[in-house]
Amino acid sequence: MDSLVLTSFLKNNSGNYDAQRGTNDILLVLVDAIKEVAILMRAGELAGILGNADTENVQGEVQKKLDVVANKIFIKHLLREKKILALISEENEDPIFNSKSDDSGYVVYFDPLDGSSNIDVNGAVGSIFSIVKFSKKPTLKELLKPGKEQVLAGYSVYGPSTMLIFSSGDGVHGFTLDYESLNFCLSHERMLVPPETGEYAINTSNGRFWEPPIVQYVAECNRGVGGDRKKNFNMRWTGSMVADIHRILVRGGIFMYPKDNKVPLKEGRLRLLYEANPMSYLVEHAGGMSSTGRMRILDIVPRNFHQRIPLIIGSKIEVERIVWHHKNYDAGDGLKYNSPLFDSASFFSED
Numbered sequence: 105m106d107s108l109v110l111t112s113f114l115k116n117n118s119g120n121y122d123a124q125r126g127t128n129d130i131l132l133v134l135v136d137a138i139k140e141v142a143i144l145m146r147a148g149e150l151a152g153i154l155g156n157a158d159t160e161n162v163q164g165e166v167q168k169k170l171d172v173v174a175n176k177i178f179i180k181h182l183l184r185e186k187k188i189l190a191l192i193s194e195e196n197e198d199p200i201f202n203s204k205s206d207d208s209g210y211v212v213y214f215d216p217l218d219g220s221s222n223i224d225v226n227g228a229v230g231s232i233f234s235i236v237k238f239s240k241k242p243t244l245k246e247l248l249k250p251g252k253e254q255v256l257a258g259y260s261v262y263g264p265s266t267m268l269i270f271s272s273g274d275g276v277h278g279f280t281l282d283y284e285s286l287n288f289c290l291s292h293e294r295m296l297v298p299p300e301t302g303e304y305a306i307n308t309s310n311g312r313f314w315e316p317p318i319v320q321y322v323a324e325c326n327r328g329v330g331g332d333r334k335k336n337f338n339m340r341w342t343g344s345m346v347a348d349i350h351r352i353l354v355r356g357g358i359f360m361y362p363k364d365n366k367v368p369l370k371e372g373r374l375r376l377l378y379e380a381n382p383m384s385y386l387v388e389h390a391g392g393m394s395s396t397g398r399m400r401i402l403d404i405v406p407r408n409f410h411q412r413i414p415l416i417i418g419s420k421i422e423v424e425r426i427v428w429h430h431k432n433y434d435a436g437d438g439l440k441y442n443s444p445l446f447d448s449a450s451f452f453s454e455d
């Protein structure tokens with residue numbers, strides 16, 4: 105297949121190439137890291153990268169060997185670039201400042217390996233990244249920017265093929281890695297999330313810990329054609345958000361990792377700065393929607409570097425419906441939501 109390689113695409117498609125040059129340069133450094141991770145990943149156990157690293161990260165999670173290796177690869181490549189002022193990684197408690205950086209430039213927030221429990225079973229995993237521009241070297245507090253300030257966001261997905269998906273505000277574009285030339289080639293132009301879907305993704309083993317609006321939403325999906333949604337839903341959960349969101353960007357759907365009371369102090373499972381923000385930027389630019397259930401993700405001002413957040417993201421009609429359930433519940437209809445007999449059809453008929 106004769107398709108446009110990434111470098112040519114960036115030259116042809118950056119409305120104002122000079123203005124975009126900075127972000128494009130950072131993207132190309134990220135691509136170097138992604139290719140190195142992809143090549144290593146392809147070798148799997150032959151490269152000795154499966155299994156645990158016998159260490160824990162800042163969030164108390166056992167690290168996989170590949171979490172550690174991928175993090176090192178990203179840091180090595182990113183710190184070479186003088187336009188990068190600092191890095192914030194899932195695997196490092198504190199930001200890493202680039203001692204050789206210019207006075208102004210970019211900060212990269214990243215999850216070097218997402219869905220790491222899939223590594224040992226040869227399932228799809230990915231890397232997620234987000235770029236914010238700074239006119240001077242930021243203080244620690246200034247690094248906590250809301251997601252709407254991102255200038256580029258994207259992810260790579262290492263599946264049957266390796267893909268790179270990104271947006272810098274003008275459409276969401278998908279590239280596939282050609283392992284012969286080691287070029288990323290344009291394969292999915294202007295990806296769009298269809299507004300309607302019949303597919304949802306949530307870890308139902310947490311069902312007993314969910315808030316009532318989520319219990320209600322999942323129940324109404326599962327009632328299928330006989331319920332008030334009047335259609336059947338299918339469920340998919342890969343254990344890797346990158347793979348689940350990639351499916352949504354290709355064929356629609358909704359992904360939920362809501363707030364639950366499993367560990368009551370935790371606001372959610374996924375992290376705002378390097379998981380929820382970049383994915384929300386991409387999905388919004390593809391015509392979808394992203395919310396905590398009560399607030400737009402991209403408007404949230406982060407409180408700390410590893411803050412967790414509830415995430416409800418994907419096809420607009422479904423996200424809007426879940427936001428509607430939260431509104432009704434918070435407005436005092438909690439009793440109805442807690443009733444096992446409650447069906448949102450009765451909600452409509454009482455209005």
Ligand code: AHG
Binds near residue numbers: 219221343346373
């Ligand atoms: P990470 O591997 O970076 O820690 O992230 C894993 C995340 C996300 O990719 C996935 O959707 C979710 O954790 C899976 O959580 P459960 O194991 O609770 O299903």
Ligand code: MN
Binds near residue numbers: 215217218219379
């Ligand atoms: Mn992750």
Ligand code: MN
Binds near residue numbers: 194218
């Ligand atoms: Mn990770």
